[in-house]
Amino acid sequence: MPQPQVPDVSFRPEPLAGEPRRLALxxxxxxxxxFCLPALLISTPWGLLPFTALALAAFLMAPGRIAHGYREIGAALRPLLLMAVAVAVIVAVSTFLHDVRWREADNRLRLLTLPFFALMAYAYRPSRRWLWAGALVGLAGAFAVAVYQVVGGMDRAAGWTANAIVYAEAVIALIVLAVFCRPSGELLWTTAACALGVVTVALSGSRGTWPGVLIVLLIGLLVSGGRARRVSWAVLATLALGAVAALWIGPLAEQTRIEELRSDVHRLKEGDNASSLGARLNLLSLAGQTFVEHPLDGIGVGSFGRAVSALPECRPPVARVGFCRLTHAHSDVPEWAATMGLPGLLAILAVYLLPLVLFVRRLRALPAGRSRASALGGLVLVLVYIASGLTQSMFAHQLVASFYAVAVGLLYGFSLREARSDDSGP
Known part of the structure; x- marks a missing residue:
């Protein structure tokens, strides 16, 4: 899985002569x-904690760099800042109106960190190579954990997240970093790590993440050349063979849940909605109905479980099992619309579409021969989240919600640096 073979200014050694020691540190x-961000995200139980602690330490060592960076790129950063603040206001108003616990709003409020991390990537001028190296370690670690869990008897690998879907979504995000933060010439290690990531997704049994894998692979194929393109074709052919094998080989079909999907489709045709696919369709219908009933303010951020509990088949004394235990709509747009009304619908569209537009603008602004890897990586990461958000509420889970804010911010900051590579530093 490749990236374009063009000069990458972010890997040039930083000029340290005359630089303040505290800034260098x-x-x-x-x-x-x-490095710790992707390396420890899902391969350890620590998640984002080491990254957060180290990033905070770096900020405290040279806090003046943030103000300096904002003076240089404030105009380019302002749309993301306004978006993050607007989303925070919508979430906060929903929390107060419906007397919702603040922990329900926490995941969405983490978007406020997105502009900050963009500034850090721009102002402190770190090498993007560390993201790539961490992604390789993270994918290898995630694969090891997945194999250990499946061999140990778990039906679906979930790592330390306790949620197989979240685990697979995080793996796809790491593959994006591995592919689009790759230094020139590091094709072998990148391909090997991405192959481990694809196997990990299969071991998770998560079907909704496969479109994300195809997005990464197809875009990598379109922008690559030479040996990298040949490797992409080989990987694409291997995935196609794997998909065909999953249709005919029993154990593989069971692990990837292809057989369950066949069964769900058959049951739907027979009018039976009591299946995984049927439950998702029921959730979408319920979300649409809830939005129509509460179009302006929804029922409260993070409170979709209330709508589920209010269904006749889920009311007490019925035990909260199966469908009745679901607390979100398993899809981003319906979830935000049902819980925060029209403002929530506009907010989630802005969360995805605004960064998408900004990354496209970065790509168009960079002339041929200039590295576009960060902007391209950010574009693909947002597309992967949009695809995953069709079958999962991404911001209902702290890990992937936080990673979106951090990774999109970092990649946007790196892309702004690439656009100013003719300045005093890369």
Whole structure:
């Protein structure tokens, strides 16, 4: 899985001569944080904690760099800042109106960190190589954990997240970093790590993440050349063979839940909605109905479980099992619309579409021969989240919600640096 073979200014050694020692130390600390972000995200129970602690330490070593960076790129960063603040206001108003616990709003409020991490990537000038190296370690670690769990008897690998879908979504996000933060010439290690990631997704049994895998592979194929393109074709052919094998080989069909999907489709044709696919369709219908009934303010951020509990088949004394235990709509747009009304619908569209537009603008603004890897990586990451958000409420889970804010911010900051590579530093 490749990326375009063009000069990448972010991998040039940083000029340290005459640089304040504290700034140099802050940069090194942030680079270690960038490594820990993907390396420890799902391969350890620590998640984003090491990254957050190290990034905060780097900021405290040279806080003046943030103000300096904002003076240079404030105009380019302002749309993301306004978006994050607007989403925070919508979430906060919903929390107060419906007397919702603040922990329900927490995941959405983490979007406020997105502009901050963009500034850090721009102002402290770390090397993007650390993100790539961390992604390789993270994918290898996630694969090891998945194999251990499946061999140990688990039906679906879930790592430390306790949620197989979230685990697979995080793996796809790491594949994006591995592919589009790759230094020139590092094709072998990148391909091997991405192959481990694809196997990990299969072991998770998550079907909704496969469109994300195809997005990464197809875009990588379109922008690559030479040996990288040949490798992409080989990987694409291997995935196609794997998909065909999953249709005919029993154990593989069971692990990837292809057989369950066949059964769900058959049951739907017979009028039986008591299946995984049927439950998702029922949730979408319920979300649409809830939005129509509460179009302006919804029923409260993070409170979709209330709508489920209010269904006749889920009311007490019925035990809360199966469908009745679901607490979100398993799809981003219906979830935000049902819980926060029209403002929520506009908010989730902005969360995805605004970064998408900004990354496209970065790509168009960079002339031929200039590295576009960060902007391209950010574009693909947002597309992957949009695809995954069709079958899962991404911001209902702290891990993937936080990673979106951090990774999109970092990649946007790196892309702004690439656009100014003719300045005093890369």
């Amino acid at each position: 802050a940069r090194r600390t942030l680079e270690i944080a960038l």
